[in-house]
Amino acid sequence: MSAVVSPIREPLVTGGKSYHQITEDICSPTERTPSAAWVLAFIVAVTGLALFVFGVAWTIWKGIGSWNLNRTIGWSWDITNFVWWVGIGHAGTLISAILLLFRQKWRTGVNRAAEAMTIFAVICAGQFPLIHMGRIWLAFFIFPYPNTRGPLWVNFNSPLLWDVFAISTYFTVSLLFWYTGLVPDFATVRDRAKGIRRKIYNLLSFGWTGSAKHWQRWEALSLVLAGLATPLVLSVHTIVSFDFATSVIPGWHTTIFPPYFVAGAIFSGFAMVQTLMIMTRKILKLEDYITLAHIESMNKVILATGTIVGVAYLTELFIAWYSGYIYEQFAFYNRVLGPYYWSYIGMMSCNVLSPQIFWWRSLRRNIFVTFVMSIFVNIGMWFERFVIIATTLARDYLPSSWSYYVPTWVEIIIFIGSLGLFFTLYLIFVRVAPVVAVAEIKSILKSGGDQYVGPEANRTHASTKEAAH
């Protein structure tokens, strides 16, 4: 079938879909009994979650002494994992908010799943500072509430408190944005369902009817939330970087941190979106909605942000040398050639060198290469945080207190377990909610799909020609 498509751009929805077919394709996975692949994945994920619960319970019961933190290295795997997860949690809002403001239509294929991923990643991130507090039952002390100790308030000048506000605001706003997008789609699932299932989805859909006035308000709300979320997403990792940058530790005390962290966050977030999307589109058979064009666009973002991160690494080295300040110079010498040199190599090779293969179009459009690269980037970005946090602390001002750090089994299972927490939530999400934004895909079908009806509609896009052969 030779479809009529825009002569300019590659179609974002392929397969000559009708509106009904879109509903059918995207809603039916929530209506079938789960496939064997899903059940297997869920068992693995829940096992991971059990490890997490066990590790956290152990930590709370025994205390932070069950980790290998010491007098010199007070932050290590815990904060590394926190920053890593928060970074991953940046892509969803970036895709849904910034790409909405830039009117990038390809966001509609991936925004729903990416936003879900954001929320789950932030949930994972939030666990680490909480358990690192040691006395988790006093965690509410971080909020400024009237208390009987004065009232003694929290320190509003501390970047750690800014982080509390940034992460909790980010989580709330992302959740609202995501759920408001889901409401019309839950109504679509509701109207296909019967009995108790219909009641449950009616509850989830808030009684949505699809009235023209509601749609108008819904679009106005989405646009303003996108406008609010755009500076928010940039502020969150900026503030996370302030946790380090406002300290007086050589190697942390640098002005480059905010943009460098934000670029790194987008980089790792898109990598995680790729990992999830490649699996999701395959298992749920959504290749017509999450197309190679989507994967290629995300690979371009990965290439750009990976290169920005690379420039930041080199700038740091240059500035350390140029500063003429021996402590700063030593901090970076130690990062590259010190006892943790292997983590620096891991960071440089996974984050800076390997994404450069995406200069080639054929590799950007290769699913297998993309999948492997997305795992590489995730590993590399974990190393980056480890490099910044642990190697810097291991060699402080006093050589007598220099130390080395290896995690205990508790720290290892908490980290692996946090992946279990993440995937458990994601797997439940793909069973319960439409993974692609149904209404939004329908609204771009005629302008961005392969049934393009605009001017010059009779010309066929090159890639469709290839497919037709």
Place this chain on the structure above:
Amino acid sequence: MSKENKEVLYGLYDDEEYLLKAVDQAKAEHLEISEVFTPFPVHGLDPKLGLAESRLHIAGFVYGALGTLTAFLFMTWVFTRDWPIIFGGKPYFSAPAFIPITFELTVLFAAVGMVVSFYIVCGLGPGVVNKTLDDRITDDKFCIAFDVTGAEPTFIDKVKGFLSQSGASEVNTKSI
């Protein structure tokens, strides 16, 4: 929602192009459309229906400004009046350090306020049950509805004639 039942006469269209044409035609024939339901936001529909622009963004600005003031004034009060503490030799009123939290609360207030307002003005929320005219409206049908409660049979026939003649694939009556 009123408790009394409304008689609704509605037509289902297969495509948003037919819907837009039908709305124009209804306006030309001076028929008053009571509601239009669509599976996704149809662009160009609002001006045809004469819907005024949403004022949600104005509410958002007000909520945001409230958040800005709450955060900044509260921190100022805490550190200059209620419990002044010197941190790192900085003044009690260290405004630059208040900016991050002020920004976050501005966004938080604006977002939460707007979303809550949205659901309230739309009459939507957890536990709300709205009767819908047809299950396919959230799938692939575009619906124009007329309120014909207690209307003259001649009027009903006129509306029916308009719906079928303007390209509706189905015309039905339902009391909701």
